[in-house]
Amino acid sequence: MIGAQLPALQVVIPLLAAPLCLLLYRPFATWLLTVVTSAATLVISTLLLTQVLDSGPIDYTFGGWAAPFGIAYRIDLVNAYVLLIVSAISTVVSVFARLSVAAEIEASNQGIFYTAWLLCLTGLLGIAITGDAFNLFVFLEISSLSSYVLIAMGQDRRALTASYQYLIMGTIGATFILIGVGLLYALTGTLNMADLAERLPAVADTRTARAGFAFLTVGIALKIALFPLHLWLPNAYAYAPSAVSAFLAATATKVAVYALLRFLFSVFGESFSLETMPLAHGLAVLGSVAVLFASLVAIFQHNIKRMLAYSSVAQIGYLTLGISFVSELGLSATILHLFNHALMKGALFLALGCIAWRIGSARLGDFQGLGYRMPWTMGVFLIGGLSLIGIPTTAGFISKWYLVLAALEKGWWPVLVVIVIGSLLAVVYIWRVVEIAYLGKRLEEAPSGEAPLSMLLPACLLALANIYFGIHTELSVGVAHEAAKALFGGL
Amino acid sequence: MNDNPVLRIVAKIIIPMILIFGLYVQFHGDFGPGGGFQAGVIFATGFILYGLVFGTDALRSAIPAPILRIVIAGGLLLYVGVGVATLLMGSDFLAYNVLGSTPSGGQHLGIFLVELGVGVTVSAVMITVFLGFAGRNDP
Amino acid sequence: MSFGGLYNYWIVILLMMTGFYVVIASGNLVKKIIGLNLFQASVFILYISVGKVAGGSAPVLQDGFEPYSNPLPHVLILTAIVVGVATTALGLALVVRIREAYDSVEEDEIHDQDESL
Numbered sequence: 001m002i003g004a005q006l007p008a009l010q011v012v013i014p015l016l017a018a019p020l021c022l023l024l025y026r027p028f029a030t031w032l033l034t035v036v037t038s039a040a041t042l043v044i045s046t047l048l049l050t051q052v053l054d055s056g057p058i059d060y061t062f063g064g065w066a067a068p069f070g071i072a073y074r075i076d077l078v079n080a081y082v083l084l085i086v087s088a089i090s091t092v093v094s095v096f097a098r099l100s101v102a103a104e105i106e107a108s109n110q111g112i113f114y115t116a117w118l119l120c121l122t123g124l125l126g127i128a129i130t131g132d133a134f135n136l137f138v139f140l141e142i143s144s145l146s147s148y149v150l151i152a153m154g155q156d157r158r159a160l161t162a163s164y165q166y167l168i169m170g171t172i173g174a175t176f177i178l179i180g181v182g183l184l185y186a187l188t189g190t191l192n193m194a195d196l197a198e199r200l201p202a203v204a205d206t207r208t209a210r211a212g213f214a215f216l217t218v219g220i221a222l223k224i225a226l227f228p229l230h231l232w233l234p235n236a237y238a239y240a241p242s243a244v245s246a247f248l249a250a251t252a253t254k255v256a257v258y259a260l261l262r263f264l265f266s267v268f269g270e271s272f273s274l275e276t277m278p279l280a281h282g283l284a285v286l287g288s289v290a291v292l293f294a295s296l297v298a299i300f301q302h303n304i305k306r307m308l309a310y311s312s313v314a315q316i317g318y319l320t321l322g323i324s325f326v327s328e329l330g331l332s333a334t335i336l337h338l339f340n341h342a343l344m345k346g347a348l349f350l351a352l353g354c355i356a357w358r359i360g361s362a363r364l365g366d367f368q369g370l371g372y373r374m375p376w377t378m379g380v381f382l383i384g385g386l387s388l389i390g391i392p393t394t395a396g397f398i399s400k401w402y403l404v405l406a407a408l409e410k411g412w413w414p415v416l417v418v419i420v421i422g423s424l425l426a427v428v429y430i431w432r433v434v435e436i437a438y439l440g441k442r443l444e445e446a447p448s449g450e451a452p453l454s455m456l457l458p459a460c461l462l463a464l465a466n467i468y469f470g471i472h473t474e475l476s477v478g479v480a481h482e483a484a485k486a487l488f489g490g491l
Numbered sequence: 492m493n494d495n496p497v498l499r500i501v502a503k504i505i506i507p508m509i510l511i512f513g514l515y516v517q518f519h520g521d522f523g524p525g526g527g528f529q530a531g532v533i534f535a536t537g538f539i540l541y542g543l544v545f546g547t548d549a550l551r552s553a554i555p556a557p558i559l560r561i562v563i564a565g566g567l568l569l570y571v572g573v574g575v576a577t578l579l580m581g582s583d584f585l586a587y588n589v590l591g592s593t594p595s596g597g598q599h600l601g602i603f604l605v606e607l608g609v610g611v612t613v614s615a616v617m618i619t620v621f622l623g624f625a626g627r628n629d630p
Numbered sequence: 631m632s633f634g635g636l637y638n639y640w641i642v643i644l645l646m647m648t649g650f651y652v653v654i655a656s657g658n659l660v661k662k663i664i665g666l667n668l669f670q671a672s673v674f675i676l677y678i679s680v681g682k683v684a685g686g687s688a689p690v691l692q693d694g695f696e697p698y699s700n701p702l703p704h705v706l707i708l709t710a711i712v713v714g715v716a717t718t719a720l721g722l723a724l725v726v727r728i729r730e731a732y733d734s735v736e737e738d739e740i741h742d743q744d745e746s747l
Contacts, residue, residue, distance in 0.1 A: 008584035016571045019564035063585040141713045157731040164724045186680040
C-alpha cells in the first residue's frame with residue numbers, strides 16, 4: 001500500500017517537515033529534522049528509481065482526479081534520476097551544514113534557515129516529479145523564493161544585492177514560464193504534460209505555439225543561467241552561506257536543465273523544438289560561448305567561490321551542448337553530466353566550506369600553503385578539480401568522453417575544439433589554486449588543522465563518489481542511456 | 492495617530508465587521524465565491540488596521556511573534572495533515588472522499604479543512620509581513 | 631475577430647512591456663519591484679482573458695446561467711497572485727535590508743560602494 005504512495009510522499013515529507021521546523025525553531029532540532037527528512041527523501045527516491053527500472057514509469061494522481069483533469073505525477077527514468085541527485089545532495093550537504101551554518105548564521109535565524117532549506121528541497125523535488133505544467137511553475141517559485149532567502153543569509157552585505165538581483169532575474173524567468181504555459185493552455189486547453197504532448201502536434205504550426213515555446217525556453221534558460229542570462233549566478237553562489245552554495249550549485253540548475261529537457265523533448269517533441277525551431281544551433285552557439293567565456297572569466301577571479309560559480313556557468317554550457325546534438329548519445333551525455341557535475345561541484349563547494357570554516361575566507365591569497373595546513377580538505381578540492389577538468393578515472397572524464405563521442409558522431413569539429421579548450425582553461429583555473437595551496441610559501445602563524453569530521457566526511461564522501469563513478473560507470477551511464485532513450489521516445 | 496478619537500472609534504466599529512466579513516468569505520467559500528486566500532487577507536486587514544491606528548506595539552502585544560509563527564506553521568500542517576490523513580485511510584493524497592461517510596460529505600469536510608488551513612496561514616503571514624515592515628524601526 | 635475585439639490582449643502587451651522596461655531601465659530598487667509587479671499583473675490579465683467565454687456568466691453554478699466562464703484560469707492565477715505577493719514582500723524586505731547596509735536604494739551608488747572596497 002505504501003509503495004503506491006511513494007510519489008506523493010517524496011514531496012509531502014519535506015513539505016510536512018518545513019512547518020514542523022518552524023515550530024521547533026531550535027538550531028539543533030531543526031538541523032536534525034532536516035537531515036532525517038533529506039535521508040527519507042533519499043530512501044524514497046532510491047525506491048522509486050528501482051521501481052521504475054523494474055516495471056516502467058509510475059503514474060500517480062492527486063485527490064483521485066484522473067490524469068488530464070487533476071494534477072498527475074508521472075515518474076520515468078529521467079525524473080527518478082534527477083530526484084535521486086537532488087535528495088542525495090541534500091542529505092550529504094545537510095549533514096555538513098550544521099557546523100558551517102552555526103559558524104556563519106546567527107542562532108536566532110537558523111530555524112528560518114532550515115525551514116527555507118526544506119521548502120527549497122520540496123520545490124526542487126516537486127519540479128522533478130510533477131507531470132503538470134502549471135504545477136511545475138508553482139514548485140519552481142517555491143524553490144526560488146526559498147533560495148532567495150537562503151542566499152540573503154550570507155555574511156557579506158553583498159549577499160543581499162546578489163539575492164535581490166537573483167530575485168529580479170528569477171521572477172522574470174518564472175513569469176516567462178507562466179506566460180508560456182498560459183499560451184499553451186489557451187491553445188490546447190490542458191496543462192497535463194502527457195496530454196499537451198498529444199494535442200500539440202495538431203496545432204504546432206501556429207504563432208501561439210511558437211510564442212509559447214519561445215517564452216518557455218527563455219524563461220527556463222534564465223533559471224538555468226545559460227549564457228548570456230547567467231549574470232545572477234556568480235554573485236549568488238559567491239556570497240551565499242557555504243552550505244547553500246554547495247546545495248544550490250549541485251541541484252538548482254540541474255533541476256532547471258531537467259525542466260528544459262522535459263519541455264523540449266517530452267512536451268514539444270524533438271522534431272518541433274530542435275528542428276522546426278532553430279534551437280539546436282542556438283544552443284550549440286550559446287553553449288560554446290558559455291564554455292569559453294565563463295572559463296576565461298573564472299581564471300581571473302580572486303574569490304574562489306566566485307571562480308567555481310563561473311565554472312558552473314561553463315558546465316551549463318556543456319550541458320546545453322549535449323542537448324544541441326539532437327542525438328541519443330548527446331542527450332545521455334547531458335543527463336550523465338547532470339549527475340557528475342552535481343558530484344564534482346558538491347565536493348568542491350564542500351571543500352571550500354571546510355576552508356571557510358577554518359580560515360574564514362575564500363580568497364585565493366589566503367590559500368598559501370593550505371595543502372599542508374588542511375591536507376584532507378585540499379585533497380577533496382584536488383579530486384573535485386581533477387574531475388572538473390576531466391582527468392580519466394574521475395566522473396568528469398566519463399561525461400566529457402560521451403560529449404566528445406556525440407560531437408564526433410555528428411562530425412561537429414568546432415564543438416570538439418571548444419570542449420578541449422574548455423578543459424584546458426579548467427586546468428588553468430584549478431592549477432592557480434593548487435599552485436598557491438601546495439607550492440605557495442607556508443605561513444607559520446596562519447590557522448591550520450582540519451575542519452571537524454562532520455564537515456570533512458561529507459566532503460570526502462563526494463570526492464570518493466567522483467572517483468567511484470569514474471571507474472564503475474554501469475549505474476550512472478546505464479541509467480543515463482535508458483533515460484535518454486525514454487526522452488527520445490516521447491512521454 | 493493614537494490620540495485621534497475619530498480614528499479610534501471608527502476603527503473599533505469597523506474592525507469587528509472586517510473580521511466577520513473575513514469569516515463569511517472563508518466559510519461561504521463552500522457554496523459561493525470565496526475561499527482561504529481571500530478570507531485570510533481580509534481577516535488580516537482587520538489586524539493591520541488595528542496596528543495602523545493603535546500602533547504596532549499594541550498589535551504585537553495582541554498577537555506576539557511566536558504565536559504568529561505557530562499559527563503559520565499550524566495552518567500549513569492542517570493542510571498537509573488532511574492529505575496525510577487521506578493517505579493513512581488508504582486513498583490517494585488529498586482524496587477527500589474517504590474522509591466522510593459519503594463521498595460528497597468527505598469532499599465537503601476535506602475542502603473545509605484545507606481552506607481553513609490556507610486561510611489561517613495566509614492571515615498570519617500577512618500580519619507578519621505588515622509587522623516586518625512597519626515595526627522595522629521600532630526600538 | 632476584429633482588431634478592437636482583442637483589446638484586452640493589447641492591454642496585456644502594453645502593461646507587460648511597460649513593466650519590463652521599468653525593471654530594466656530604472657536604477658531604483660523599489661521602482662524595479664514596482665515594474666516587476668506590473669509585469670506580473672499583465673500575465674494575470676492574460677490568463678483571465680483566456681478563461682473568458684463569450685457571453686458567459688461568472689463560474690457559479692445556478693439554474694439559468696449558461697454558459698459560464700472557465701474557472702480554471704481563475705484558480706491558476708489566484709496561485710500566481712499569491713506567488714507574486716510573496717515575491718514582492720521578499721523583494722521589498724531585501725530592499726529594506728540593503729538600505730540598512732548601504733544607506734541607499736540606487737543601484738549605481740550601491741555598486742560604487744562595493745567597488746571602492
